[in-house]
Amino acid sequence: MVKELRLFSRRQLMATASLAASTAAAASFGIAYASPLRSTPGQILGPFWPTQAKPDLSGDLTRVPGSTGRAMGQVLHVSGRVLNRDGMPVPNAKLDIWQANSFGRYRHPSDRNPAPLDPNFNGFAELASDADGSYRFVTIKPSSYPVDANIIRPAHIHFDVTGRLNRLVTQMYFEGDPYNASDRWLQSATRPEALIVRPQLPTPDFEPDSRIVTFDIVLIDG
Numbered sequence: 001m002v003k004e005l006r007l008f009s010r011r012q013l014m015a016t017a018s019l020a021a022s023t024a025a026a027a028s029f030g031i032a033y034a035s036p037l038r039s040t041p042g043q044i045l046g047p048f049w050p051t052q053a054k055p056d057l058s059g060d061l062t063r064v065p066g067s068t069g070r071a072m073g074q075v076l077h078v079s080g081r082v083l084n085r086d087g088m089p090v091p092n093a094k095l096d097i098w099q100a101n102s103f104g105r106y107r108h109p110s111d112r113n114p115a116p117l118d119p120n121f122n123g124f125a126e127l128a129s130d131a132d133g134s135y136r137f138v139t140i141k142p143s144s145y146p147v148d149a150n151i152i153r154p155a156h157i158h159f160d161v162t163g164r165l166n167r168l169v170t171q172m173y174f175e176g177d178p179y180n181a182s183d184r185w186l187q188s189a190t191r192p193e194a195l196i197v198r199p200q201l202p203t204p205d206f207e208p209d210s211r212i213v214t215f216d217i218v219l220i221d222g
């Protein structure tokens with residue numbers, strides 16, 4: 001995604017002089033231009049939308065109010081930008097995020113997984129993108145979980161993103177998950193690779209055993 005953005009920036013600089021004239025000409029002839037970025041593929045909402053929970057508004061899902069403990073699992077610092085296909089930031093987009101805990105269990109009455117709940121993890125947050133479209137939150141890496149006796153879903157985090165013009169419901173997955181290749185939902189995406197992130201080792205300003213995840217989200221028009 002970063003590479004795509006850099007390409008766009010260079011192309012944008014080189015083409016700025018002729019863009020206005022050519023766009024006007026294209027409009028008059030009904031010619032459609034390809035956008036420099038491709039929109040992030042959508043995914044199903046799933047059955048565990050947290051209907052009965054209050055979202056965390058702090059951006060730190062690893063802690064819950066009233067407890068000094070911290071959620072169990074691999075801490076992730078997730079950030080990215082909400083953009084439109086022209087690479088322009090989408091400020092003040094609303095992002096709802098929900099996920100299973102490190103045992104693969106959602107805090108949801110419909111989740112029949114016998115895996116334990118984590119008292120320090122609710123797995124539901126509401127965020128807003130900044131003026132430059134950026135967002136960030138801290139969470140733990142969810143576990144894969146069984147859908148039935150024969151199907152296991154790979155680890156993923158759900159996103160419901162509402163911009164000014166578009167809403168996108170999708171899921172973010174993790175590179176190397178053994179269940180990615182067989183997951184019917186991930187593999188049904190137009191570009192599954194656009195939904196898979198590679199956690200990186202932390203920079204010195206983060207906990208040494210945490211990981212950094214970057215996930216840009218491209219809405220059609222913003």
Ligand SMILES: [Fe+2]
Pocket residue numbers: 046048100156158
């Ligand atoms: Fe899920």
